Amino acid sequence: MLKRRKMWGWVFVAPQLIGLIIFALIPLVMSFGISFNEWDGIAPTMKFVGLSNYVRQFGNDDFKKSLVNTVVYSIMFIPLDLILALALALAVQKIKGKTLYRLFYFMPVVTGSVSVGVIWTWILNGDFGLLNTILAAIGIAGPKWLTDTKWVLPSIVIVSVWWNVGYNMVLLLAGLQNIPESYYEAAKIDGAGKWQIFKSITIPMLSPTLFFVLIMTMISSFQVFDQAFVMTNGGPVKASYTFVYHIYQNAFVDFKMGQACASSVILFIIILIITLIQMYGSKRWVNYDE
């Protein structure tokens, strides 16, 4: 009986296991393999070049630009998005009309990246866009958002926050709702103030959710591509050329598969390091015991 159950175990896991092998493990190994070769993706044979694709990346201006842009974008996007999402979740948590607010804030989340990009390209238009019209009405001369090298990354940050903040807010809201009401009541009886309750109950109890949201936001921030591709094509003069854009450009525009794979392996390593640092650091502030 038990033997039969084990046999069925293999059968049941088989479809996803085959998927794992063909669509994840083999491509992962291939990616490493190709990164040591020079290949246009078409020729029947590759030329082995050792580590030179990696060495070449670090001497490549486009690569460096894409890395800097992605880091700058992340430094702006991650704190802004998380602080706003947390503030919204806390504000909405116990008020009337919670569902209605949630409905509005979550609306952009279900919208696809291309639609978001097209909508905001028009809103951020320097001459006829809605944002500069509103700014002009209160006496501010808005910049040429998407065509100004200084403003293009902040513009994409604005769009990404608009697009994503509702998602993180909903996750944090779910986390807040899991905190037992009795904890708050006990703290109030003990005479704790609002700030004390926030610091000693809300944040520690919410820390596993906060940690999850932080990691997911960081990972997705490093993979930013769609917004830049749709709104600016990485411009002006590569001011919004991101890391994933560089991989795309190398592989599917310039057909330098070796260099593209080397870049993607570097992305993998960066994300791995960030996650490991976060996991290590989380021991100090994330509270998993009940």
Next chain:
Amino acid sequence: MMNKKLKPFDIFVYVILSVGAVSMVVPFIWTILSSLKTMGQTFSVPPTIWPDPIVWENYPESLQALPFGRAYFNSFYIASVVVVIQLLTASMAGYAFAKLKFHGHNFMFILFLATMMVPSQVTMIPLFIIMKNLGLLGTHMSLILPAALFNAFGVFLMRQFIASLPGELEEAATIDGASVPQIFFRVILPLVKPSLAAFGIFVFLGQWNNFLYPLIFLNKTETFTVPLMLNFFKGTYATDYPLLMAGTVISILPVLVVYLFFQKQIIQGIAITGMKG
């Protein structure tokens, strides 16, 4: 609670929240208004808010300009097939990991978890080459196969849900002489229906809005998905904003309508799937 007076701070919170909520919705409204304007109105200084006259023709015109109907069908077809197969295979694997404890299940489960760390951009280029060698490049199969047969997150999620089910139900069914597939389809699946629905919504939206993979794998307009068609539209009618905005409304309207009707289920579904990770 009910007759508690609003404090100034509460009013402040309501005002800020409402300003935020408005700025979430205004871009959509502005898109709809722009889609009903003439070219002249769109580029007038200062800009006009209300379209006058209302140019409904932008809609039939943008539907004619590019085969949006076809793109709808393609997106719907791809997303639906992926959801059905993915729900089945992920819950099967989740069941195997949670209850069947076959030889090596621990190691294999860790393997699934480990692949969640790999960004999709790393496997994207080899997948492109694999699809090319299989002769599937440019077909919908190239998008359906990887998405339908592999989702480490889904396997993890379904394992968590199924593991939390009490074991007695299964034991009772086993004593009654039910086979493993019978238990799975008649006992387990009905019990995890809400989780399946949540995960299904998550997968469907992800597929519907997917952009990078279709961009790389598809090359003929008749195979394009909705996001790809809109991107193509943007490239072709870059300066005809009213037409472009009409195309955008056409692309997002179905999703928004579904969202407005099922917002509770959709938000909860995404919150559940997010939290379990």
